[in-house]
Amino acid sequence: MGDPAARRRRGIARPAGAAWLGMLPFSAYVLIFLGLPLYEVIHGAFTNDSERLTLSNFSAIFSQSQYLIPLENSLILSAWTAALGAIFGTWLAAAVVASPAGSMLRRVVSSASAVLAYFAGVPLAFALIAALGRPPGGVITTWLKHIGIDLYASGFNISSLFGVGLAYVYFQIPMMVILITPALEGLRPQWQEAAENLGATKLAYLRHVAVPVMAPAFIGALLVLFGNAFGAYATALALVGSAIPLLPAAIESAINGNVLVNEDRIAFALGVEMILVVMIVMVLYGLVQRRARRWLQ
Amino acid sequence: MGRPRLWRVVILVAALIYFFGPLVASIKYSLIQANGSYSLGNYAQILSNGALRSSMFTSLEIAGIAAVAVVALMLPTVVLVRLRLPQLTLLVEGVTILPIVVPPIVIAAGLAHLQGSAPEWLVRLWFNHPLPALTPVYVVLAMPFTYRALDTGVRAIDLRTLVDASRSLGASWFTTLTRVILPNVETAVLGAMFLTIALCLGEVVIATIMLYVTLPVQMIQVGAASPGISVAISILSFLFVFVLLFLLSFLAGRRRGSSSVRVI
Numbered sequence: 001m002g003d004p005a006a007r008r009r010r011g012i013a014r015p016a017g018a019a020w021l022g023m024l025p026f027s028a029y030v031l032i033f034l035g036l037p038l039y040e041v042i043h044g045a046f047t048n049d050s051e052r053l054t055l056s057n058f059s060a061i062f063s064q065s066q067y068l069i070p071l072e073n074s075l076i077l078s079a080w081t082a083a084l085g086a087i088f089g090t091w092l093a094a095a096v097v098a099s100p101a102g103s104m105l106r107r108v109v110s111s112a113s114a115v116l117a118y119f120a121g122v123p124l125a126f127a128l129i130a131a132l133g134r135p136p137g138g139v140i141t142t143w144l145k146h147i148g149i150d151l152y153a154s155g156f157n158i159s160s161l162f163g164v165g166l167a168y169v170y171f172q173i174p175m176m177v178i179l180i181t182p183a184l185e186g187l188r189p190q191w192q193e194a195a196e197n198l199g200a201t202k203l204a205y206l207r208h209v210a211v212p213v214m215a216p217a218f219i220g221a222l223l224v225l226f227g228n229a230f231g232a233y234a235t236a237l238a239l240v241g242s243a244i245p246l247l248p249a250a251i252e253s254a255i256n257g258n259v260l261v262n263e264d265r266i267a268f269a270l271g272v273e274m275i276l277v278v279m280i281v282m283v284l285y286g287l288v289q290r291r292a293r294r295w296l297q
Numbered sequence: 298m299g300r301p302r303l304w305r306v307v308i309l310v311a312a313l314i315y316f317f318g319p320l321v322a323s324i325k326y327s328l329i330q331a332n333g334s335y336s337l338g339n340y341a342q343i344l345s346n347g348a349l350r351s352s353m354f355t356s357l358e359i360a361g362i363a364a365v366a367v368v369a370l371m372l373p374t375v376v377l378v379r380l381r382l383p384q385l386t387l388l389v390e391g392v393t394i395l396p397i398v399v400p401p402i403v404i405a406a407g408l409a410h411l412q413g414s415a416p417e418w419l420v421r422l423w424f425n426h427p428l429p430a431l432t433p434v435y436v437v438l439a440m441p442f443t444y445r446a447l448d449t450g451v452r453a454i455d456l457r458t459l460v461d462a463s464r465s466l467g468a469s470w471f472t473t474l475t476r477v478i479l480p481n482v483e484t485a486v487l488g489a490m491f492l493t494i495a496l497c498l499g500e501v502v503i504a505t506i507m508l509y510v511t512l513p514v515q516m517i518q519v520g521a522a523s524p525g526i527s528v529a530i531s532i533l534s535f536l537f538v539f540v541l542l543f544l545l546s547f548l549a550g551r552r553r554g555s556s557s558v559r560v561i
Binding site for chain 1: 520
């Protein structure tokens with residue numbers, strides 16, 4: 001790319017038009033199967049039933065508590081599951097990264113992480129129902145009850161907002177392992193040796209070298225986890241259904257007219273709200289990522 | 298260096314208990330019958346339940362077609378952008394990130410509205426069957442990581458030399474793509490395909506909203522009355538996807554310079 005002679009040669013030898021034509025399948029595909037539904041959502045959110053531009057759908061979702069509570073719940077749930085996932089995921093990744101690449105441990109952890117991070121959804125929900133469901137169903141809750149710890153009597157329920165959060169942590173930790181492993185691999189052992197040669201203790205190395213170098217990558221991954229939980233719905237759908245007070249469930253209820261008839265435009269406005277939240281998160285991610293590249297590449 | 302440190306062992310054992318606890322509980326749960334005895338009844342139900350079986354075939358068909366379609370669509374695009382249109386790199390990256398920015402439930406809302414308001418001929422063409430309705434959308438959902446996997450794979454090979462050699466020997470673009478580039482980025486392509494399969498088998502939100510019965514949708518329905526069967530399917534599907542991705546990790550390790558071809 002950097003060779004101007006080669007670029008000139010290409011420019012003369014091959015007409016650019018054919019190359020642009022080659023982008024047609026991809027562009028058409030994205031326009032139809034992503035652009036069209038997206039257009040429906042954005043157009044519907046900003047118009048009323050007589051197709052006039054309006055912000056009334058947004059004033060509705062930002063004034064009624066039935067739409068504000070799901071937003072609040074979604075934000076809180078995403079925040080705490082992302083925080084737990086980021087902390088424990090980094091620990092797990094650090095423990096795994098110490099063994100050589102290609103070792104059985106690395107393979108098993110990376111494959112299992114991908115399964116949980118990309119696939120889990122409904123099967124995860126059923127695994128947790130089997131483990132933590134109401135006794136006598138849930139295997140672990142029943143066992144705990146036998147030794148005197150009755151979780152359900154003290155208010156715990158896997159089919160609740162908190163239970164869904166617990167389930168989310170099961171895919172947030174593996175997602176963190178996937179995201180943070182490259183950064184941990186980039187942490188050069190030479191830096192630690194240099195620090196130790198200069199008389200630094202383990203703690204000083206962590207405090208003055210490892211943590212500052214890792215911070216941007218960590219914060220970036222934390223943001224991805226937040227967005228990940230914010231958009232997720234499969235596990236919650238299987239555990240609780242559309243009654244759960246989260247934004248995706250509010251959209252589903254509005255589409256199906258569970259609350260009032262013809263709430264499509266409310267669903268679209270809630271959809272735009274979700275897109276905006278994730279967009280803000282992604283912009284922050286982009287900013288952090290630029291800093292992360294300085295040390296780790 | 299070689300001695301396993303205490304903190305590592307503690308974390309790994311804690312992770313083992315945390316992640317495998319529910320799995321072990323699921324296995325026990327799936328084997329218990331209503332009368333308290335153990336049997337494989339729930340697993341036999343998977344095969345004998347017609348609705349379950351047909352939803353499984355639907356999901357597998359969608360997964361298979363989407364896995365091929367995503368490579369057919371994305372590999373030429375990735376090669377083209379790398380080779381001829383590098384000025385589009387940022388734009389294409391941005392577009393392929395969009396399915397992450399737009400949550401599945403929002404795509405589902407738009408599609409459900411199209412489904413309800415589209416003209417008759419379009420409904421017949423697009424929405425009458427889960428295959429044409431869901432497969433294209435799942436390909437879109439798979440774009441963020443397939444694009445990155447393929448791009449990493451293509452970046453690791455000497456694309457320009459390969460293409461120039463192939464073209465100057467008289468090969469068409471199609472031949473160059475399928476017989477020169479494809480074998481060289483095999484690992485990345487398999488990675489993209491396997492992750493797409495996992496995604497298609499797991500996706501439930503869009504299928505639920507659009508009222509198509511895929512395997513996870515059917516699992517939720519069956520699970521309401523007999524959760525044991527759904528737990529049994531969960532175990533099997535976890536196992537299936539794990540084996541798929543575990544095999545992939547060996548394929549990725551086989552090639553020279555595999556460390557740069559990170560697919561997952």
